Amino acid sequence: MTLHLDEPDFRCSKCTARFIPFRKENLCPDCGCGIESDEYLNFIKRLAGSMEINKVTYGFYHPPVWLNNRFSDRIQSLTFNVFEALEQAKPKDGKAFLSHLINKKLNFATDEKYLAKHLEDITLEVYKIYKEKRFDLIEYEPSKRSRIKDWFKTFMP
Numbered sequence: 001m002t003l004h005l006d007e008p009d010f011r012c013s014k015c016t017a018r019f020i021p022f023r024k025e026n027l028c029p030d031c032g033c034g035i036e037s038d039e040y041l042n043f044i045k046r047l048a049g050s051m052e053i054n055k056v057t058y059g060f061y062h063p064p065v066w067l068n069n070r071f072s073d074r075i076q077s078l079t080f081n082v083f084e085a086l087e088q089a090k091p092k093d094g095k096a097f098l099s100h101l102i103n104k105k106l107n108f109a110t111d112e113k114y115l116a117k118h119l120e121d122i123t124l125e126v127y128k129i130y131k132e133k134r135f136d137l138i139e140y141e142p143s144k145r146s147r148i149k150d151w152f153k154t155f156m157p
C-alpha cells in the first residue's frame with residue numbers, strides 16, 4: 001500500500017488552473033489572482049509525512065508502483081523524484097539545487113508552465129521539514145512503518 005494524499009483537485013476560480021492552495025492566502029500560480037482557502041493547510045506536512053513513510057518502507061521516496069489519479073498524486077510523485085535526486089547529488093545548497101532542477105531540468109507542457117514555480121514553492125516548504133527532521137538519515141526499516149503512519153494519521157481530515 002502506498003500513501004496517496006487523495007486531495008480533491010482544486011481549480012482556480014478565474015483561470016481553472018489546477019494547483020494546491022497550501023497557504024491560507026494564495027496567489028494562483030498561473031493567473032496570479034488571490035485565492036483564500038483553508039482546506040489544504042496540512043498539505044505540506046502530509047506530503048513530507050508520505051515521503052518519510054516511503055523511505056522507511058521502500059528505502060526510496062518514490063514507491064515502485066504509483067498511479068497519478070489526482071493532481072495531488074502527481075505533485076507527490078514529482079516531489080518524491082526531486083528529493084530522490086537531491087539525496088543522490090548531496091549538494092551544498094539544497095534549495096538552489098531544487099530550484100535549478102525544477103525550473104531548468106523538468107519539462108512541463110505548454111499549458112502547464114506555471115507548475116514549475118508552483119512545484120518549487122511546494123518543495124521548498126517540504127525542504128524545511130526535510131532538513132529539520134533529517135530525512136537524509138532515515139533508514140530503510142519496514143518495522144518502523146506503523147509508528148510513522150500513526151503520526152501521519154493525525155493530519156488526515
Ligand SMILES: [Zn+2]
Nearest residue numbers: 012015028031
Ligand atoms: Zn488562476
